[in-house]
Amino acid sequence: MYAPGQIRVSASMNVLDDGFGGVNVFGYVIGGSTLYASGYHATNGVHDGAPLAPIGGGWGSFVSLEEADYQGPTQTHITRRNTYALRNDGTLFRWTLVNGAWRYRASAPGFAAVKTMALVSKSATYDTFVATTRGGALYTIHVPTSTPMKPVVKRVRSSTWQGFETLLAQKCGVYGTFLVGIDHDTNSAYAYAVGRFNGASTVIQGLGKIPGTFPDALYFRWKDPGAPLTGE
Known part of the structure; x- marks a missing residue:
């Protein structure tokens, strides 16, 4: 494009x-x-x-960007739009979109170790990301929609995830997540079936290497506006 x-x-x-x-x-x-x-x-x-x-x-100076638009199961339209961006100094920002205008900026420091992150859950009161660190850990970042912005971080795995420069996530089943990690050093990608994110108790099933090569530097998720994500 x-x-x-x-x-x-x-x-x-x-x-x-x-x-x-x-x-x-x-x-x-x-x-x-x-x-x-x-x-x-x-x-x-x-x-x-x-x-x-x-x-x-x-x-x-921003290295990550994501939109979380929430539409409840009994609602006919999207009732909440938040946009998140991670700055290279480790500060996570959030904006609320009101009639197309970016408003109510909030932020929280402490994410300098994050290598890549992907949205895995959204509700009327929170959004949750899964993130890898440069040291190889896998975490969830649970962000309540309330102000001030106070993310809650939980470790899911302590090692072996440092090879992925990109994470992509999509809903699978009721509370599951189909997770793809892309290694730009080897142009390869691996798939995982993840149960509901619950800290170290989270069940992760490796589905193996995805056939083909992935040489592009930039990947993103395709989505239906308002489609649910319920990974946490």
């Missing part, structure tokens, strides 16, 4: 069926030091270009 290296960081991309055999794709990306809204339409693999709408500058 873009020139190599033009986009440094991508949040999950929303995908909507247009009703005519095509899809509309939209989400947030960081190019250089600017945050953009990205969006395009595609039919049968042919797209109409992907214009970038700038949202703001000062994003050159």
Whole structure:
């Protein structure tokens, strides 16, 4: 969609069926030091270009970006939109989107060891990420939606996860998570079936290496807007 290296960081991309055999794709990306809204339409693999709408500058030090949009099981529309971004000094930020405007910024320090993170759960009152550290540990970061922002960190595994530069997660079953780790040094990816995240008691089943190679530097999750994540 873009020139190599033009986009440094991508949040999950929303995908909507247009009703005519095509899809509309939209989400947030960081190019250089600017945050953009990205969006395009595609039919049968042919797209109409992907214009970038700038949202703001000062994003050159951010290394991770994700959107958590919550729609309850009895609700007909999304009732909460939060966007999270990790800065390279280990500070985790959260914004609440109100009518398209980024409001109510909150932050919490202490995540300098995080190598990569992926959203695994969201509810009316919290969002939860799974994260690897440079030392090889696997943690969950549980972030209540209340203010001030006070994340709760739990260790899931103490070692062997340092090889992954990217984590991707998708809902599997009622409380399970299908987790993919991508190693950019070897261009390889591995799949895991994870039970409900519960600290060191979490059940993780290795599903093996995924066939093929993964040479790209940037990967992201495709999602339906408001689709549930219930990994914790």
